[in-house]
Amino acid sequence: MDQGNPHDYLDQHQDRALADLTELVTIPSIAAQSDHADDVARAARWVADRLTRAGLDGVRLLPTALHPAVYGEWLRAPGKPTVLIYGHFDVMPPGPTHLWTSPPFAPEVRNGRLYGRGATDDKGNMLIPILATEALLQTIGALPLNVKFLFEGQEEMGSPYMGAFVAAQRDLLACDLAINADSGQQSEEQPIQLLSTRGICGLEFALRGPGADVHSGQHGGAIQNPLHAIAELIASFHDASGRIAVAGFYDDVLELSADERAAMQTPDWDEAAERAKIGITAFFGEPGYTPRERTTIRPTLEINGLWGGYTGEGPMTVIPREARAKISCRLVANQDPQRVLDCVIAHIGAHTPPGVVAEISPFANLARAYHLPSEHPANALVGDLLEELYGRNPLPMRTGGSVPILAFFHEHLGVHSVGFGFGLPDEGIHGPDEFFRLSSFARGQHAYLRLLDRLAAWQPGADGA
């Protein structure tokens, strides 16, 4: 055992760290596409091997109803807290590859950034704590506290089978606190503290009309056109202002206090710059809430796909036998995903126009919103550390996205999760030319060394966590 300094160890091994990340990004572990299931499994084995090489114990692949998860542990610090570090090795589909400067699964370094699908979300960020752990084990020979790692391969699908998995593995995963490495900061200068993620539920539905596609000259005007019917139904989901008009949808929504809402205001938020970034002329949504509030503390109902009839070139006079749409809802505290789904299903039933029949297929990814109470002691601990690292107070942050497993950890393990990741908002997450800054990659590894030290001194029982 080289009794060196783990920070020096990290500095000396950045080339190898980049080689590791490059290898992992090369695997097209697209969770949603069944013809990539083998790649997801290959990524799982790669992660397990890397955990073993880092010096962790009990490394294993654990089956779920879909892609395997990876577990590893180091539990040789009796009397010390146990943390569960989480990340995911699956990725989003790359989308149209012609929009990528270099191929999505042939990672390439340009200007100090590694480009490739999953570079920042979440392969780079999930490697960081593994590398920090390795540095400790290879220098000091021990970690300052007990660590469990859990990496999953279905996060980008909404973790449909991770709730059941966490419930079934509650003893194995038992801990004092979870650390979410699928997280980030606001900029290279400004840290954040992630206080909440939204939940999710969704469905696909069809409206069926005539028994087959029919000629719109022969039958148009005398029968319900499924495309008209689905437009009418979709229009009924919101009022003209953008507020959701589904009965019961807002029933359980936790309204934040004026103080909590005031604390969310980001004084340097520049509406014109944000509009330009998204490419829109105006924000639009539920009255009484700012754009930031609408995407974080308010639930949504969004159509993500809509189709029917002839979509080729030129005219064709057809009335299609059916029209289809996909819906997702983002949920906030204290909404129950199944209850919201039931409200949406009831709305479809009540608002299906005459002359068509609805057929509904709910999606499996049901997740509650997750909220870390601001008074939770881990918040202060991580906040102090971020302030030291960045020289600035972290901003409290709520995200509009979902990390479904955080709610499962809370529900089944009884623990909260703090975000500790180093992705930045401009890194093309889910889009083309996704990248991760190599400076963030290194900074994160050093930061994790300090986080683990800080957490080792924490006494969860004593301060009421």
Next chain:
Amino acid sequence: MDQGNPHDYLDQHQDRALADLTELVTIPSIAAQSDHADDVARAARWVADRLTRAGLDGVRLLPTALHPAVYGEWLRAPGKPTVLIYGHFDVMPPGPTHLWTSPPFAPEVRNGRLYGRGATDDKGNMLIPILATEALLQTIGALPLNVKFLFEGQEEMGSPYMGAFVAAQRDLLACDLAINADSGQQSEEQPIQLLSTRGICGLEFALRGPGADVHSGQHGGAIQNPLHAIAELIASFHDASGRIAVAGFYDDVLELSADERAAMQTPDWDEAAERAKIGITAFFGEPGYTPRERTTIRPTLEINGLWGGYTGEGPMTVIPREARAKISCRLVANQDPQRVLDCVIAHIGAHTPPGVVAEISPFANLARAYHLPSEHPANALVGDLLEELYGRNPLPMRTGGSVPILAFFHEHLGVHSVGFGFGLPDEGIHGPDEFFRLSSFARGQHAYLRLLDRLAAWQPGADGA
């Protein structure tokens, strides 16, 4: 010259007639698909050759802005009327070929029917007058009146460039009456007289939101979703009852008198049987009109295609940058297609929800409705002939479909058109397993002999046509 009987000649040549039709149906002359443009041209040459072999004069291909038309004439009957016989040699796309019992362009005779795309619409029906003309020229050596033939290759696209063509060729096409061979009867026992076809216009439009597809978790709720916007816009085209809510849309619609509407009633119309045939549970549409009226004497606005966002398997949380739809309107007398298109475009402008921008691309196929006045003398002439041929009074019939050139003949040549065709409604027009009854094919040829004789005795000037 064999001075035989032309009816005998037809009877002796049915095998060759079937061989001709088989050859023509083998050519995949799909007007709408640019990779079949050569096939449309090949079909045009085939028709021109067949006209020449039949003994017609001045046979030629005439260019249009798209596919060529075919012309031929026999004008050696001075003092006799001149009729213009019309049909089309282009066909609809075959649709999914696995739904066909035999391949759509490998015609096959089964049970006295020739199966193949275009067998009845309109290749079989357009060959009938050519074969009858040939029988006269090969037996008697003359026609009883002057005949011009015009066959086009873009009818199934809505004849977008035939209006300009007819206007430019008004001298060549000058006549006393047009005969529309793109027509049919109600059944083998019941003849009809086609009194009107509807006009058409249409457009495709996009609603554009964010500059690129964005994550519905990050931005959902704060920006206008183009899929919500297009649903709202499409829902605004009709009121809840199904009546069109576009300002000015009904302005020029000719309201039929109570007598005219009463004459349209088909006493044996069986609503339950019609519903079962279409596969719907209920008819739906503009209040105050029967299903038959809604598809014939009332205009429509139908969405024929609608799409945007993710349409693959499973969930994907995207807000697409745009949503698109295709619209077609069927028009009745006295609507002007450009004026209706302008109303629809104005409606889109006025009803585009906030946060998206509309981009509109009108289609080129603009056609007025066509109406043959019931008092037109050709109506009585053809009606009497059909009664003799079928032993039953023909039913007056309006169709919901469009034969755009009929309005162009009326506008540019100043003549009306009578339908004289032998397709039947059960022959799979535009669908799989299209066929033509060989009995209808032969019956039509004999009927045309009698029609030409009857028309030869007609004096258009004398009875005010």
